[in-house]
Amino acid sequence: EVRVDENNRVKLGDTLVVLDDRDYRVRLAQADADLGVALAAVSNKARVGQAEALVAQMQANAEKAHADLERIKPLAEQEIVSKQQLDAAEAAARAADAALAAAQANLVGADARVAAARAARDQAALNLSYTRVIAPSNGVVSKKTVEIGQLVQAGQPLMAAVPLDDIWVTANLKETETADVRPSDPADFTVDAYPGRHFKGHVESISPATGAKFSLLPPDNATGNYTKVVQRIPVRVRLDGKNDPDRPLRPGMSVVVTITTK
Missing domain, CATH: 2.40.30.170 (Efflux pump adaptor protein, beta barrel domain)
Structure with a gap:
């Protein structure tokens, strides 16, 4: 939609051209839905409680695995326990640390997912706003090259709004x-x-x-x-x-x- 013609006077903020925005509206709706899902996951107290309980459990498992490892180390030095048992204890401690890190990341990741969804939603809204070309200042339209139904690209000049106030x-x-x-x-x-x-x-x-x-x-x-x-x-x-x-x-x-x- 082209709302002005050559030599028309325009004011700051007037809409000059409206691009087909159907695709951008769909993307904004999808971004709104994704943000809603992310917020729901954070606000769900049951899920948050489960994640916190899992972190506590993994913390306890990691502490126990490291305690077992510290008990086995001197016994292994005295050859009371086998090298295989020491290796198994070390592997168990590393596995417990990894499980704890994963549980903590899952707990913190919910907030990160909300931030990412909100940023995606803001970007979608910004892209939608670009479908309306507005006058940057008071002036007169000149060198209009755009017509209804024309395919335009980013950075393509559509018209010039010549300011007559800033002389x-x-x-x-x-x-x-x-x-x-x-x-x-x-x-x-x-x-x-x-x-x-x-x-x-x-x-x-x-x-x-x-x-x-x-x-x-x-x-x-x-x-x-x-x-x-x-x-x-x-x-x-x-x-x-x-x-x-x-x-x-x-x-x-x-x-x-x-x-x-x-």
Whole structure:
């Protein structure tokens, strides 16, 4: 289901696209059932009591096996009992330790199974939430490529929601013009779309490098080309106040900026 079209205004949280969620609802229901079973096992006092009793029994068996082993060891050293009897006592002690560890793991494992079931349920709920694509901010829909019935994949762009509230201008100033430019310096700019109208703003930040350094093919002087070219430094100018809905500033417009330095 596609709920918006090109150039529609949207608000933060508006649903843009709804994907087929039947599979995800089934998985969430299964995860809820698994969590219920795990919780029931933990809350069943009879089962918990049996597990605790089994741990106590295995503890007693292990203590007895080790006590028998300690009694046989000196007798074996004096050759009163055979080596075979000593080996049997040692094996019995190891078996008792293993049985005790298994009983303890079974008792503690119930809580672990609940935690695992709850995590699986949370993951299923999260996956279900991904079937609703919502607007990340206020803006206008653009570049819509999704249509009803289309098969989409994770990471596939469906549309763009262009924000019109968060407006700034990138002024690519010559490096010779930026010596006195500082953040918070007032700025005035005009837009070709609205002749004669002036917009107020201020310098928000200055790029740490020239625009050429971040270009797709940055210049490389390793070939011996030392022709000096004045570089441009991007300066971000933030619009003061809100974007006028009647004459909005839109991304990509041509702007002439004047910055007043101190």
